[in-house]
Amino acid sequence: xxxxxxxxxxxxxxxxxxxxxxxxxxxxxxxxxxxxxxxxxxxxxxxxxxxxxxxxxxxxxxxxxxxxxxxxxxxxxxxxxxxxxxxxxxxxxxxxxxxxxxxxxxxxxxxxxxxxxxxxxxxxxxxxxxxxxxxxxxxxxxxxxxxxxxxxxxxxxxxxxxxxxxxxxxxxxxxxxxxxxxxxxxxxxxxxxxxxxxxxxxxxxxxxxxxxxxxxxxxxxxxxxxxxxxxxxxxxxxxxxxxxxxxxxxxxxxxxxxxxxxxxxxxxxxxxxxxxxxxxxxxxxxxxxxxxxxxxxxxxxxxxxxxxxxxxxxxxxxxxxxxxxxxxxxxxxxxxxxxxxxxxxxxxxxxxxxxxxx
Amino acid sequence: xxxxxxxxxxxxxxxxxxxxxxxxxxxxxxxxxxxxxxxxxxxxxxxxxxxxxxxxxxxxxxxxxxxxxxxxxxxxxxxxxxxxxxxxxxxxxxxxxxxxxxxxxxxxxxxxxxxxxxxxxxxxxxxxxxxxxxxxxxxxxxxxxxxxxxxxxxxxxxxxxxxxxxxxxxxxxxxxxxxxxxxxxxxxxxxxxxxxxxxxxxxxxxxxxxxxxxxxxxxxxxxxxxxxxxxxxxxxxxxxxxxxxx
Numbered sequence: 001x002x003x004x005x006x007x008x009x010x011x012x013x014x015x016x017x018x019x020x021x022x023x024x025x026x027x028x029x030x031x032x033x034x035x036x037x038x039x040x041x042x043x044x045x046x047x048x049x050x051x052x053x054x055x056x057x058x059x060x061x062x063x064x065x066x067x068x069x070x071x072x073x074x075x076x077x078x079x080x081x082x083x084x085x086x087x088x089x090x091x092x093x094x095x096x097x098x099x100x101x102x103x104x105x106x107x108x109x110x111x112x113x114x115x116x117x118x119x120x121x122x123x124x125x126x127x128x129x130x131x132x133x134x135x136x137x138x139x140x141x142x143x144x145x146x147x148x149x150x151x152x153x154x155x156x157x158x159x160x161x162x163x164x165x166x167x168x169x170x171x172x173x174x175x176x177x178x179x180x181x182x183x184x185x186x187x188x189x190x191x192x193x194x195x196x197x198x199x200x201x202x203x204x205x206x207x208x209x210x211x212x213x214x215x216x217x218x219x220x221x222x223x224x225x226x227x228x229x230x231x232x233x234x235x236x237x238x239x240x241x242x243x244x245x246x247x248x249x250x251x252x253x254x255x256x257x258x259x260x261x262x263x264x265x266x267x268x269x270x271x272x273x274x275x276x277x278x279x280x281x282x283x284x285x286x287x288x289x290x291x292x293x294x295x296x297x298x299x300x301x302x303x304x305x306x307x308x309x310x311x312x313x314x315x316x317x318x319x320x321x322x323x324x325x326x327x328x329x330x331x332x333x334x335x336x337x338x339x340x341x342x343x344x345x346x347x348x349x350x351x352x353x354x355x356x357x358x
Numbered sequence: 359x360x361x362x363x364x365x366x367x368x369x370x371x372x373x374x375x376x377x378x379x380x381x382x383x384x385x386x387x388x389x390x391x392x393x394x395x396x397x398x399x400x401x402x403x404x405x406x407x408x409x410x411x412x413x414x415x416x417x418x419x420x421x422x423x424x425x426x427x428x429x430x431x432x433x434x435x436x437x438x439x440x441x442x443x444x445x446x447x448x449x450x451x452x453x454x455x456x457x458x459x460x461x462x463x464x465x466x467x468x469x470x471x472x473x474x475x476x477x478x479x480x481x482x483x484x485x486x487x488x489x490x491x492x493x494x495x496x497x498x499x500x501x502x503x504x505x506x507x508x509x510x511x512x513x514x515x516x517x518x519x520x521x522x523x524x525x526x527x528x529x530x531x532x533x534x535x536x537x538x539x540x541x542x543x544x545x546x547x548x549x550x551x552x553x554x555x556x557x558x559x560x561x562x563x564x565x566x567x568x569x570x571x572x573x574x575x576x577x578x579x580x581x582x583x584x585x586x587x588x589x590x591x592x593x594x595x596x597x598x599x600x601x602x603x604x
């Protein structure tokens with residue numbers, strides 16, 4: 001299979017660095033260039049990767065490299081529509097970050113332009129390429145716990161806002177400034193916007209769609225950010241499965257300018273745990289464990305050192321396969337739309353103080 | 359739900375990975391697990407594999423000793439309990455190699471006490487790190503092997519077990535109609551279907567196929583490890599501390 005000539009755009013997303021190894025190692029890819037208009041992002045990239053040309057704008061990069069076939073949009077959420085339109089106009093396939101847009105008109109526009117251009121647009125939900133999740137899917141599909149009755153999940157992390165400031169800006173993260181609710185000084189765009197994975201995973205595992213959602217925000221752990229950092233979500237799927245989801249930034253962080261050793265205060269900086277109850281049993285899963293543990297430098301604090309984190313290999317493989325064979329990615333814009341709608345319903349529920357029906 | 363691609367055997371895993379990464383697999387390729395060392399036979403050559411070096415928990419423990427996380431390392435304490443009937447030499451080869459490989463240093467001496475299915479070894483590396491290696495072969499078939507490796511330094515402790523636990527944690531626990539849950543740990547998306555040990559075996563075999571020089575080094579180290587394990591058993595027989603000669 002001919003390697004796909006790929007580029008990355010903007011380089012300000014928290015997942016940017018996770019692509020470096022895969023883009024360098026995967027023989028199905030030929031990493032051509034990156035664009036990094038932000039000086040800090042450019043500096044970070046140039047320190048991390050050698051030999052890949054770095055341009056100051058997306059257009060400059062695409063003009064200089066008409067051979068580019070696909071891009072990873074590693075940008076803030078409010079830049080996605082413009083970049084999707086740019087890529088679509090040039091017939092370039094897109095690997096989108098996990099939130100294409102929270103604005104459903106923008107979202108529909110993305111569907112329209114990508115479908116009209118006949119390009120692949122895959123959404124990055126890397127949990128689908130995690131071996132533990134594979135096992136969970138296989139066990140549940142085999143009926144190991146019987147008929148599903150409830151689904152609980154955490155997707156809890158530290159907050160990236162001090163390393164990736166756009167995530168702390170409601171206009172850039174959520175796309176606009178909307179108060180969480182009357183009398184609350186916080187705005188949409190925080191922890192919920194960072195954690196779509198479990199909203200997607202429950203749809204995959206139950207094979208059903210959201211019916212009712214009730215969400216509540218708790219007092220912020222970080223008093224100096226504008227967005228929510230602690231919330232809880234409960235509700236019911238259309239097939240009756242009830243759920244409880246925790247998409248919080250409930251792990252405090254040291255406020256480093258870039259992720260690195262010593263970022264975490266709590267030992268585990270990121271956790272996705274699942275509990276599924278059925279009429280014949282229960283299943284518990286830790287999607288990122290077990291690991292190796294230490295109390296070494298820089299803070300001599302008990303810390304998890306993750307031992308496997310290779311979701312980007314499978315994710316990029318699927319993207320390449322779809323480009324070359326014309327298949328539709330499992331996480332495409334149309335599939336993912338209902339996940340985004342559910343996340344918006346969480347904000348609506350918080351705003352109203354009532355459950356919301358979908 | 360989509361059908362999940364699943365690997366059934368180490369050889370199938372090797373062929374799959376080799377195909378993905380453009381590595382040629384000779385037609386006679388064969389992986390065997392029944393000797394003192396697991397081996398890869400390919401292109402008429404047999405290579406003794408050191409698969410634990412490809413286990414991600416050991417890769418990360420080694421990284422912690424290199425990247426400045428641990429400073430001024432004093433001790434390695436390991437405990438490995440394997441299946442009843444496993445050759446003690448095989449257990450010693452693994453633990454002795456891990457000690458040398460993690461700290462990139464040769465052993466200076468070995469002292470072993472053995473009784474029945476169990477042996478305890480004290481060994482010192484030439485960089486001064488002291489290793490306590492506790493080994494036993496007592497487990498029933500199908501039991502989960504017990505494995506603990508703890509590195510103690512003046513700045514930091516690192517280990518492959520969670521604090522306050524004695525046995526291996528797993529990624530997935532399935533509770534059905536039995537009092538004890540079924541447990542699963544899957545560590546590699548590309549090689550999904552293989553357990554962690556077989557994943558490491560395949561990764562190691564791929565490395566040997568890709569890099570003939572690395573394969574030669576593995577063969578040389580395997581021969582050395584056999585001698586080291588024999589030295590440990592001789593120490594146990596004689597009750598003497600034995601110096602490792604080059």
